[in-house]
Amino acid sequence: MKETINRIRKFNDDRDWNKFHSPANLSKAISIEAGELLEEFLWDSENYNKENVLEELADVMLYCIQMADVLDVDIEEIINKKMDKNEKKYPVEKAKGNSKKYTQL
Ligand SMILES: [Mg+2]
Known part of the structure; x- marks a missing residue:
């Protein structure tokens, strides 16, 4: 990179x-x-x-x-920081297989 x-x-x-x-x-x-x-x-x-x-x-x-x-x-740093947030917003047990926004899970 x-x-x-x-x-x-x-x-x-x-x-x-x-x-x-x-x-x-x-x-x-x-x-x-x-x-x-x-x-x-x-x-x-x-x-x-x-x-x-x-x-x-x-x-x-x-x-x-x-x-x-x-x-x-740093690109990797900001992406990983956002992924940390995404993983919290979209826990696998709630988000798996559906496309709903995190506010509607
Ligand atoms: Mg172009």
Whole structure:
């Protein structure tokens, strides 16, 4: 992951793009790319172009990685912290096999 983060940093440094990467702008970019990912399934959820889906998924993740970098946080740490919360909100004995929100379990 460190190599990937450094590669993304170099990409942005070389282009002098860091000035555009405020948390607010990166949040917008994540949402826009998530929309592009969703667009791949528009009108037909079954027959999608996997190559296009993977490209849009990568775009979402690239902006997520940049957001974590700008906020100076460790990606694995924040994911694990959130997973700790999710495991408490969705105990296996209550959540297994159903898709209800934790408030309705
Ligand atoms: Mg895209």
